[in-house]
Amino acid sequence: MDKVGINAPSGNVIHFKSVERAAELFRERGWDVTIGEDVYTSFGRFGGSSDSARLNDFQQACSDNELVLCARGGYGFSRLLPNLDFNKIKSNGTWVAGFSDITFFTTAYLALTGGKSLQAPTASVLGDLKCDPYTIQTFFEVLAAEEYKFFFPTPFPDFQTTGLLWGGNLTVLCSMLGTKYFPKIEGGILFVEDIAEPAYKIERDLNHLLQAGVIDNQKAVVLGDFSKIKSSEHDFGYGLEDALSFIAGRTKTPFISGLPFGHEMKTATLVVGSEAHLNVQSNMAELTMKGCPNFRVAGVPK
Structure with a gap:
């Protein structure tokens, strides 16, 4: 057991x-x-x-x-x-x-x-x-799998790449830069998400990763949920799309949105450190992760 x-x-x-x-x-x-x-x-x-x-x-x-x-x-x-x-x-x-x-x-x-x-x-x-049933189902399926793939819609054009999957909360990742705890990954697939941050702070954090050379060293950046974006009287219409467009326009690394991951009740389970293949066709992304836990216990209830 x-x-x-x-x-x-x-x-x-x-x-x-x-x-x-x-x-x-x-x-x-x-x-x-x-x-x-x-x-x-x-x-x-x-x-x-x-x-x-x-x-x-x-x-x-x-x-x-x-x-x-x-x-x-x-x-x-x-x-x-x-x-x-x-x-x-x-x-x-x-x-x-x-x-x-x-x-x-x-x-x-x-x-x-x-x-x-x-x-x-x-x-x-x-x-x-x-909690969304998708969250529970995919979590236990990933635990029981050796290889797992899931799909999500994205407006990004056709594209495919393979790389080490890594990432997480954007604010936390940026706070780790410059420490021994931040990995030096080249050719990876980086995923990020955040909650309750203003659009300008999301831009600032992504710009931090960009200027540190992290984003340019990746094959793709996959965007999860950015929930509960805060706004202020200084924004004058500036929002998340403006922040993301600013960063995406300053790197050759593609930014692919739509990943169901973050601080929402519907969220995927991702294997950090897995060899992953990302394939986008006809506005549908397929993310395949190799090296999942493969636990003996089945992913379905008795």
Whole structure:
């Protein structure tokens, strides 16, 4: 029986019922589930009773389970990075799943060990009563697959490429630039998303990646959801499309929109560090990921 630990290595958990409903989704599919103490304890805005307790809970969960599903994002994982034993997690073969602030882990893990992980719905999303069935279905299908492909509509013209799939939350990625936790990837497929940011900040972050040479080194940038865009009296009509057009016009790297990934109830599960093939034909994108977890437990409930 595959084991999953649900832990809170980032922000604190308020909606315990959502996490417990997510745990039940696993049990229905034959998983052995453990919910960590850091889910039910917190200090300030952080999970666990302290940073060290949260670190120990997460590290232990990575030793005890084949999969560790983060309860939520928020903020707090960057505090753990200097003391986390990434090599031990890699040697254990543990998969870690989460998104948003968990981008700190998935990106650092790739940079330091080349290890694969999942940008995926957290337990708080999976167990939300408003969670889209697509999110739950694709999550468990990816867990059970060795190779997985999904489709999404895009206005981009016909195009295809192959590269290492990586990315996550745009704000978090930019905050990691210049550190040892940011991978040096050439010829990759970079995906990004964000929430509750003004259009100018999205442009600023993308411009940061562009001027740092990151975007020009990729074969494609795939755009996920940019949810709840903030506006102000200074915008005078300036919006997300203006921000994206500005950046896309300054690089030869194609920007492909439409990826169902981000802070929405409908979100895909992506394998960070996988070899991926992106094929766009007739305004439909096909993304194929090789090297998915391939867990023994089936992806459908009993």
